[in-house]
Amino acid sequence: MLDSLLRIVALTRKELLAVLKDRRSRLSLLIPPVVQALIFGYAATYDLNHVSYALLDQDHSAASRQLLAALDGSGVFQRVADLQRPGDIASYIDTRRALLVLQINQNFERQLLAGTGADVQLIADGRNSNTAGTAMGYVSSIVEQFNSTWGGEHGWSAAPVKVVDRAWYNPNLETRWFMIPGLIGTLTLIQTMMLTAMSVAREREQGTFDQLLVTPFRPFEIMAGKALPSMLVGTVQASGVLLVAQLWFRIPFAGSYLTLYSGLLLFLLAAVGIGLLLSAVAATMQQAMLYSMLLIMPFSLLSGLTTPLSSMPGWLQYLTAINPLRYAIDVTRRVYLEGTGLYLLISDLWPLALLAALTLWGASWMFSHRMQ
Amino acid sequence: MNAAAPALIAQQLCKQFRRKDEAAVQALAGISLEARHGELTALVGPDGAGKTTLMRLAAGLLRADDGSLTVLGVDVGSDPQQVQDRIGYMPQRFGLYEDLTVAENLELYADLRGVSAAERAKRYPALMEMTALGPFRTRLAGQLSGGMKQKLGLACTLVRSPELLLLDEPTVGVDPLSRRELWEIVRGLVADQGLTVLLSTAYLDEAERCSRVILLHQGKVLSQSAPPEVAGLASGRCFVATPSAQQSARALQARLLDQADIIDAVPDGGRVRFVRGTGAAAAGAIDDVLRGLAVEAVAPRFEDGFMMLLRAHANREPLQAVLVTRPIAGRPDDAVVQVQQLLKKFGAFTAVDRISFEVRRGEIFALLGPNGAGKTTTFRMLCGLLTPSAGQLRVAGADVRSAPASARSRLGYVAQKFALYGPLSVIENLEFFASAYGLRGQRRRERIAWATQQFELADQLRAMSAQLPGGYKQRLAMAAALLHEPEILFLDEPTSGADPLARRAFWRRISALADQGVTIIVTTHFMQEAEYCDRVAIMDSGQVLSQGSPAEVRQRASTLARPEPSMEDAFIAVVEQARSRANASGTAPPVAA
Numbered sequence: 001m002l003d004s005l006l007r008i009v010a011l012t013r014k015e016l017l018a019v020l021k022d023r024r025s026r027l028s029l030l031i032p033p034v035v036q037a038l039i040f041g042y043a044a045t046y047d048l049n050h051v052s053y054a055l056l057d058q059d060h061s062a063a064s065r066q067l068l069a070a071l072d073g074s075g076v077f078q079r080v081a082d083l084q085r086p087g088d089i090a091s092y093i094d095t096r097r098a099l100l101v102l103q104i105n106q107n108f109e110r111q112l113l114a115g116t117g118a119d120v121q122l123i124a125d126g127r128n129s130n131t132a133g134t135a136m137g138y139v140s141s142i143v144e145q146f147n148s149t150w151g152g153e154h155g156w157s158a159a160p161v162k163v164v165d166r167a168w169y170n171p172n173l174e175t176r177w178f179m180i181p182g183l184i185g186t187l188t189l190i191q192t193m194m195l196t197a198m199s200v201a202r203e204r205e206q207g208t209f210d211q212l213l214v215t216p217f218r219p220f221e222i223m224a225g226k227a228l229p230s231m232l233v234g235t236v237q238a239s240g241v242l243l244v245a246q247l248w249f250r251i252p253f254a255g256s257y258l259t260l261y262s263g264l265l266l267f268l269l270a271a272v273g274i275g276l277l278l279s280a281v282a283a284t285m286q287q288a289m290l291y292s293m294l295l296i297m298p299f300s301l302l303s304g305l306t307t308p309l310s311s312m313p314g315w316l317q318y319l320t321a322i323n324p325l326r327y328a329i330d331v332t333r334r335v336y337l338e339g340t341g342l343y344l345l346i347s348d349l350w351p352l353a354l355l356a357a358l359t360l361w362g363a364s365w366m367f368s369h370r371m372q
Numbered sequence: 373m374n375a376a377a378p379a380l381i382a383q384q385l386c387k388q389f390r391r392k393d394e395a396a397v398q399a400l401a402g403i404s405l406e407a408r409h410g411e412l413t414a415l416v417g418p419d420g421a422g423k424t425t426l427m428r429l430a431a432g433l434l435r436a437d438d439g440s441l442t443v444l445g446v447d448v449g450s451d452p453q454q455v456q457d458r459i460g461y462m463p464q465r466f467g468l469y470e471d472l473t474v475a476e477n478l479e480l481y482a483d484l485r486g487v488s489a490a491e492r493a494k495r496y497p498a499l500m501e502m503t504a505l506g507p508f509r510t511r512l513a514g515q516l517s518g519g520m521k522q523k524l525g526l527a528c529t530l531v532r533s534p535e536l537l538l539l540d541e542p543t544v545g546v547d548p549l550s551r552r553e554l555w556e557i558v559r560g561l562v563a564d565q566g567l568t569v570l571l572s573t574a575y576l577d578e579a580e581r582c583s584r585v586i587l588l589h590q591g592k593v594l595s596q597s598a599p600p601e602v603a604g605l606a607s608g609r610c611f612v613a614t615p616s617a618q619q620s621a622r623a624l625q626a627r628l629l630d631q632a633d634i635i636d637a638v639p640d641g642g643r644v645r646f647v648r649g650t651g652a653a654a655a656g657a658i659d660d661v662l663r664g665l666a667v668e669a670v671a672p673r674f675e676d677g678f679m680m681l682l683r684a685h686a687n688r689e690p691l692q693a694v695l696v697t698r699p700i701a702g703r704p705d706d707a708v709v710q711v712q713q714l715l716k717k718f719g720a721f722t723a724v725d726r727i728s729f730e731v732r733r734g735e736i737f738a739l740l741g742p743n744g745a746g747k748t749t750t751f752r753m754l755c756g757l758l759t760p761s762a763g764q765l766r767v768a769g770a771d772v773r774s775a776p777a778s779a780r781s782r783l784g785y786v787a788q789k790f791a792l793y794g795p796l797s798v799i800e801n802l803e804f805f806a807s808a809y810g811l812r813g814q815r816r817r818e819r820i821a822w823a824t825q826q827f828e829l830a831d832q833l834r835a836m837s838a839q840l841p842g843g844y845k846q847r848l849a850m851a852a853a854l855l856h857e858p859e860i861l862f863l864d865e866p867t868s869g870a871d872p873l874a875r876r877a878f879w880r881r882i883s884a885l886a887d888q889g890v891t892i893i894v895t896t897h898f899m900q901e902a903e904y905c906d907r908v909a910i911m912d913s914g915q916v917l918s919q920g921s922p923a924e925v926r927q928r929a930s931t932l933a934r935p936e937p938s939m940e941d942a943f944i945a946v947v948e949q950a951r952s953r954a955n956a957s958g959t960a961p962p963v964a965a
Binding site for chain 1: 756789793804808
């Protein structure tokens with residue numbers, strides 16, 4: 001038992017030495033996740049700025065000016081043209097000079113004063129549905145605001161039902177808040193999985209695996225000795241991303257670190273299990289690398305990091321059940337933003353544990369049966 | 373081209389290599405030499421002598437620091453491209469594309485060298501005939517044997533008839549049969565086509581067959597002359613001694629080597645061939661060792677002169693005899709390895725075909741055979757790295773496959789290729805393997821200190837293993853395999869690519885280990901080395917063809933034409949006989965050499 005433990009420690013130490021001794025490989029493990037977290041934090045946001053819009057104001061009234069002042073003053077919209085004729089609208093949208101065109105009819109002010117309500121027409125470039133949708137939402141909320149101001153000023157007795165949007169957990173609905181906690185798992189997965197797969201493939205390619213197999217090492221000990229260092233590296237990487245989220249982006253951490261790291265531990269186990277499984281299949285380092293690359297894309301796209309799982313077709317949602325990243329992202333987000341406790345995360349934790357158990361078992365089976 | 377002018381002339385040629393944070397290494401320290409037109413010139417010398425550096429300079433792949441190098445009348449430094457267009461260079465590891473077929477590789481090199489279609493039509497059949505690769509045109513290069521790969525590499529190098537051929541250790545890792553074929557090809561090129569060839573080699577019998585030999589040592593030229601001249605240096609000093617009935621040739625050889633004034637001693641056909649030095653002081657000690665033995669003077673060989681030259685210039689390092697600290701338990705004649713009807717199939721291919729042999733405690737047992745004969749497969753089964761398809765296999769009294777993992781601590785294994793961790797330092801590797809074998813505390817410290825001292829590793833303990841010179845790596849691999857004092861040591865081609873001095877040091881250690889009860893199983897392509905062994909088995913096509921003491925195996929192969937064959941002669945005869953029998957009866961497919 002002690003012998004077994006000491007061998008695992010020796011292998012772990014050797015793996016870490018091999019990876020961390022070289023300055024370049026040391027930096028390549030620690031710097032990229034932090035830099036990526038910074039870059040993606042800025043890049044991956046749905047929040048809009050500088051939305052270009054063209055205006056066709058056929059009313060030129062005090063009311064229309066007041067509405068436009070609200071729009072221009074929001075800091076989000078940028079007027080790129082004042083159109084004269086409705087016929088100009090199409091050309092602005094087609095050439096992407098404007099994302100939106102706002103048309104205010106001649107009778108806008110008169111209708112408002114008459115209390116019948118008025119329409120403004122908003123035309124959006126639907127080719128970029130996400131952006132257009134968000135932009136239209138912004139316009140609607142500004143119009144809503146205008147409604148209430150106008151109503152107040154003009155003594156509307158019964159103000160129309162006021163819709164108050166308030167988003168929970170992310171009061172300003174900043175996508176960054178949503179995105180970065182999800183990156184903790186995503187950025188860690190790639191290197192944890194690849195590091196494990198490559199370290200076994202490298203030994204196989206360079207003949208050191210045979211040398212290892214003729215020592216008293218048991219397959220289980222070799223697997224543990226390969227898994228531990230990758231998990232350690234993964235934990236350090238995850239902590240790096242966590243620090244970026246808190247110290248740089250100032251996203252408040254609502255949950256318990258113990259809960260977060262327990263979830264991460266299970267996730268890393270599953271990631272390492274997949275890596276070991278790959279390494280059992282791959283004969284060379286090149287194959288190990290290709291296989292990991294092949295998995296990374298579906299893992300990240302089908303994880304709910306950028307697009308909600310609930311909007312995917314049903315069969316695809318079932319498929320994501322075998323994606324450890326899906327659970328990791330859910331865990332990190334909920335612990336980070338909501339402060340969810342361990343008990344409520346069971347639905348994420350047991351699939352992770354199952355995945356870890358299955359992949360590790362599969363890898364150990366492959367290890368002992370691949371030797372002919 | 374003026375036939376009288378040498379094809380390659382080096383004058384005061386210098387080349388230094390600088391490694392980060394380390395002192396510069398003077399690979400070539402102002403050498404002057406020449407290779408004559410239309411001749412076969414050999415480049416010999418210990419590892420690190422500068423052979424490969426010289427080749428690479430001549431091929432225009434490196435720039436000299438100082439001095440001049442003229443190849444085919446062109447200054448290489450100023451016009452490397454012209455030189456490269458006119459020479460053929462085959463590096464130690466030739467760049468064959470393993471995923472391409474034989475024909476595709478050849479085609480690729482013809483494309484790279486811009487050979488016209490008309491030339492190809494003429495050249496290909498000639499190359500295929502010369503290398504006998506014709507039947508294997510569509511085989512992937514990765515699936516060729518070591519010898520065939522070298523022949524294909526040579527064919528690719530020759531695809532655009534070069535004027536000068538540079539071959540860097542073309543026969544390393546190649547079995548005696550393929551080696552002989554390769555050698556015939558090269559000799560044919562020189563004799564029939566008048567090609568100029570400069571080749572480096574670790575086989576001194578190959579050097580002996582060249583018209584001129586250049587001996588490099590630590591970046592300097594020690595000698596540059598015809599082989600008989602070198603041999604002449606040892607004239608009157610070469611003797612053969614017959615050991616007494618109770619003594620093995622190996623033991624006598626070891627005793628002789630330990631004398632201060634012995635230049636060289638090797639076991640040779642059951643006797644010991646040795647070269648005496650010039651000093652008179654130690655002569656008495658040598659006479660003591662030889663007292664009562666039959667000693668006769670023999671004609672010197674190139675190798676003897678070579679050793680004289682090296683010993684005169686290199687400080688003779690005492691050849692270390694490794695001492696075991698823990699006596700091996702068990703009676704000396706126990707069968708430590710028992711193999712019965714061992715069979716291994718990969719799909720339809722039978723790699724090892726029902727072989728049987730036994731190795732007793734303290735024996736040195738060699739598996740000899742051409743590339744692809746099944747030696748490595750047998751080895752891997754003995755070490756528990758492969759599962760036999762059928763048959764019985766007991767190592768140190770246990771079946772390696774079913775025995776607990778701890779049973780593996782009774783064996784040590786040194787792979788053919790350096791298989792320790794390159795990024796780790798020497799001491800880190802030793803520490804890791806000490807842990808792997810469960811060495812702790814006091815014993816761990818002792819064993820690491822032992823390995824460091826016995827294998828002379830102290831001066832490079834902190835160096836990165838991957839950057840160690842070849843001989844050093846070999847010693848480190850041995851040290852790591854012996855840390856836990858195994859009863860049985862498996863060595864897969866341990867001396868492949870090692871220079872003559874390193875090989876002698878290696879066998880000195882191995883003999884000492886065997887004398888102390890360690891059982892040693894080894895494969896080698898150097899047939900001379902089989903003489904160090906107690907018993908050998910010659911394998912081909914997965915079968916054991918001949919088995920017994922070196923003397924018995926040689927004896928069985930003796931014919932009227934060749935009453936006293938060397939081990940190499942015997943080996944070739946045994947393998948060729950078996951192959952022609954198999955071909956005649958049509959039972960086994962011809963095996964590619």
